[in-house]
Amino acid sequence: MAADSDDTLPPQGRFTRFRKLAGLSAQLGAEVLKSGARRVVGQEQELLSKGMAEKLVATLGDLKGAAMKFGQAVSMDPDLMTPEVRQVLARLQNQAPAMGYETVARVVREELGAPPEALFREFSREPLAAASLGQVHRAVLEDGRAVVVKVQYPGVGDSLLGDLDNVGLMVKTVSKAHKRMDGTAYFQEMREEMLLELDYRREARQCQGFVRGVARLPDLKVPEVIESRTSGRVLTLELLEGLTLKDWVVTEPSAGERFRVARQLIRAIYGPFFCAGEIHADPHPGNFMVMKDGRLGLLDFGSIKRFSERFVDANRIMFVQAMNKEPMDVLRLSRQVGFTVDMPDAEAEGLIREMLAIVGRPMHQEAYDFATCDINRDMRRYVTQNAGSILKIRPPAEGVMFFRSTGGLMHNLKLIGARGDFRGVYMEVAGLLA
Structure with missing residues (x-):
């Protein structure tokens, strides 16, 4: 074809x-x-x-x-x-119009030197999932191990680059017209991270490296990489059995199960960040799996962000002080994280403290209900109401991926709708830093 x-x-x-x-x-x-x-x-x-x-x-x-x-x-x-x-x-x-099997077979042959039938004992012709850069097929290795094979869409690299160039032009235009709305550095950060996702060999290394981040969290599972069946546009991983988060929530799980999975999600985002300086920055609910054995499986490692030591260290200090309810020099620590402040210190401190109070609600209440959580809505409203001032407090470029991840976590926790002692969960995370 x-x-x-x-x-x-x-x-x-x-x-x-x-x-x-x-x-x-x-x-x-x-x-x-x-x-x-x-x-x-x-x-x-x-x-x-x-x-x-x-x-x-x-x-x-x-x-x-x-x-x-x-x-x-x-x-x-x-x-x-x-x-x-x-x-x-x-x-x-995790659904999109699937590319035909003939195209899938051609990409596998070009990348691995042989068609799927020669490389796997079994290879499903129908995709298990189809996403933004590639689609996933269930397969079985010659030794009987069940795996998933992610095959990149031909030409998606050029498509991605074209989309980013179009967005970049808009960002450049807005930045020239309104200096305070200059998003060039943030767009460049997103652009570089998204283009890196095209390299499946890199994703394989990211997956292998993420094992360090969850080493102290046995209730989380990172799939094994099958290196002999992996290349730049084909990635083969151990198959994790279970339901993706978006499919699991519609099974009407019990309150206890909701709390258990919500706890695992919090640990999956903050544990690797504080322990290894990296975070899963594509946290949509198709990228987490509630496994049959009770663990939370992590999927899709193309968007793992590694942060500077300065960024991680300052966030560690802020997190521990917040959990211990200690006095916090928020302005000094914000600058240590990498924020720039173009306004009087007292005014900036008030704005930052209010934003921290909004996002920190589950950390300070022993009984918190994520089903009625309004953190993202209230933060959006607060930023809109104080846009003129908040535009003078600018986070570092690497903060974009951090906010993408933690904001996505809040969406997922609301999707689960768990209620319980989440302060205790965040204290567990703080305990990892002791």
Whole structure:
């Protein structure tokens, strides 16, 4: 089959992709304006209809790459959409139009030197999951071990680069027009991290290295890498048995089970960060698996962010002091993290303390209910209300991936809806630093 004959592959060409997104944006904008007008006259109207959500999923799923990653991020926010619409958008978390098996076999042959039938005892022709950069197939090695094989979409690197160039142009334009809204450094950080995800050999090393971060957390599981079946565009990992978080939550687990998994998620994000200086920065619920043996499996290691010692050390100090309810010099520590402050110290300290109070609610209440958690919503509202001042407090570029991870954690914890002594859970994390 010719390389370009599979119409499930991401469309190529920066202009072609931009045109598709522009058309979708026009439809989306019209619907949001119509919704807003109806709200003004007192009619109940959702921000996004189910029909528009279906169009969004179809377009972003076809485009794959950065466009699909954006859709995944939107689908995680419970404050933006109704449950019905979020259920539609959630399909972007590990489902997309699958590329044909002939294309999959061609990529495997080009990368590993032989077709799937020669490299594996069994290889499913139907994908187990299809995501933003590649799709996953279940397989069995010659020695009987069950594995998953992630195969990258042909041409997705060019598609990703085109998407990022389009976004970069918008960032550059805004940054020139409004100096305080200069997001160049943050965009560059995201751009570099996303492009690195295209190298599956690097992802394999990241996966192997992440074992260090969870070494003291036996209730977490990182899959083994099968190096002999891994290359730049093919990654083979041990198969973890269970349900992804997004599939598990709809099974109506008990309150005890919800608390157990929520505890594991907190440990999975903060444990490796504080113990090894790295974090899983793509925390959508398709990337965590509730395993049959009770452990939490971690999936997709393309977006593991490693931080500078300064960033990690200062965050360790802030976290321990917060948990111990000790006096904290928040401004000095924020600057040590890498924040720059362009306003009077007293005003900046007040803003930072209020933001820490919002995000720290579960750390200071022995009984916290994530089902009614409004941390992300309240933080968004606070930042919007104080935008002029907060724009003068700028985090370091590496903070982008940290906030992406911890913000995603809050979304996942609300999705689980657990209630319990989460201060005790965070104290467990603090205990890892003793």
